[in-house]
Amino acid sequence: MKIIIGKTSGFCGGVLNAVSKTEQELEKEKGKTIYCLGELVHNKQVVEKLEKKGLKIIDNIEEANEKAIIRAHGVSKEVYEKANNKGIEIIDLTCPKVLKIHNTAEEYAKNGYFIVLVGVEEHPETIGTISFCGENSCLIRNKEDINVTLDKIVKSNIKKILILVQTTYSLQKFQEIVEELQQKLNAEYKVCIQNTICSATKLRQEETEKLSKQVDAMIIVGGKNSSNTKKLYDIAKINCANTELVETVKDLDIKNMKNYKIIGIMAGASTPNESVEEIKNALMNT
Numbered sequence: 001m002k003i004i005i006g007k008t009s010g011f012c013g014g015v016l017n018a019v020s021k022t023e024q025e026l027e028k029e030k031g032k033t034i035y036c037l038g039e040l041v042h043n044k045q046v047v048e049k050l051e052k053k054g055l056k057i058i059d060n061i062e063e064a065n066e067k068a069i070i071r072a073h074g075v076s077k078e079v080y081e082k083a084n085n086k087g088i089e090i091i092d093l094t095c096p097k098v099l100k101i102h103n104t105a106e107e108y109a110k111n112g113y114f115i116v117l118v119g120v121e122e123h124p125e126t127i128g129t130i131s132f133c134g135e136n137s138c139l140i141r142n143k144e145d146i147n148v149t150l151d152k153i154v155k156s157n158i159k160k161i162l163i164l165v166q167t168t169y170s171l172q173k174f175q176e177i178v179e180e181l182q183q184k185l186n187a188e189y190k191v192c193i194q195n196t197i198c199s200a201t202k203l204r205q206e207e208t209e210k211l212s213k214q215v216d217a218m219i220i221v222g223g224k225n226s227s228n229t230k231k232l233y234d235i236a237k238i239n240c241a242n243t244e245l246v247e248t249v250k251d252l253d254i255k256n257m258k259n260y261k262i263i264g265i266m267a268g269a270s271t272p273n274e275s276v277e278e279i280k281n282a283l284m285n286t
């Protein structure tokens with residue numbers, strides 16, 4: 001059996017930064033509870049490990065006493081305001097790439113643009129980003145939302161449009177949405193497109209596509225609640241029918257995998273390398 005592990009597999013820069021800074025904070029404040037607004041990363045195993053060291057996940061910033069960690073996905077403007085009002089210190093581990101999108105959205109909104117954000121509706125990053133887009137903005141979840149968006153743009157009377165996208169959205173779907181939107185907006189509109197899909201996401205999706213065409217089976221490793229992991233699964237499944245999405249080695253049907261000669265492994269941005277290694281070792285040693 002040949003096992004090929006994707007080179008772009010595992011923690012991205014933003015997640016690595018969030019996890020290591022949280023570990024440092026827990027070490028510095030040993031014995032104390034450190035609050036984190038929402039799961040630090042979309043990976044159960046990573047979060048459980050940090051919880052054992054004193055991390056407490058909260059759903060509302062007001063549950064924190066003195067300070068709270070903001071995870072890599074970022075949060076909405078209201079969260080910063082509430083923390084400020086309550087005197088809660090923020091340890092802001094929002095990925096710099098996400099912060100850049102917040103700043104861009106705010107700047108363009110101030111300059112009179114209508115902002116279109118393409119993203120997954122309930123994803124924390126999208127919830128955070130849309131709050132920086134101002135009143136004249138709208139979220140496109142998929143192609144079905146294009147006509148509603150066009151109506152909103154027309155009603156707003158704004159002729160300058162900025163299109164942004166969630167960092168982990170599918171590049172192919174984004175391109176399709178932008179193409180259709182541009183076709184439907186006539187020449188009187190000035191459309192500014194910023195492809196804010198993170199390069200780490202783009203490279204990972206491209207490698208997944210390439211790898212899934214070369215192997216007999218694909219294993220995608222990552223949290224089932226992770227948006228970027230689910231997209232990797234979708235991409236791989238198109239090219240390789242024998243694609244499995246697993247959180248840990250325990251979810252893997254190793255016996256079935258033994259039927260394949262070449263197996264590709266790719267992991268989402270919140271998946272630690274040890275999860276990938278465990279799977280590789282299980283395949284090699286069974």
Ligand code: SF4
Pocket residue numbers: 012013014015072073095096097098167168198199200201269
């Ligand atoms: S996927 Fe990209 S934007 Fe999102 S946290 Fe990782 S490095 Fe940052």
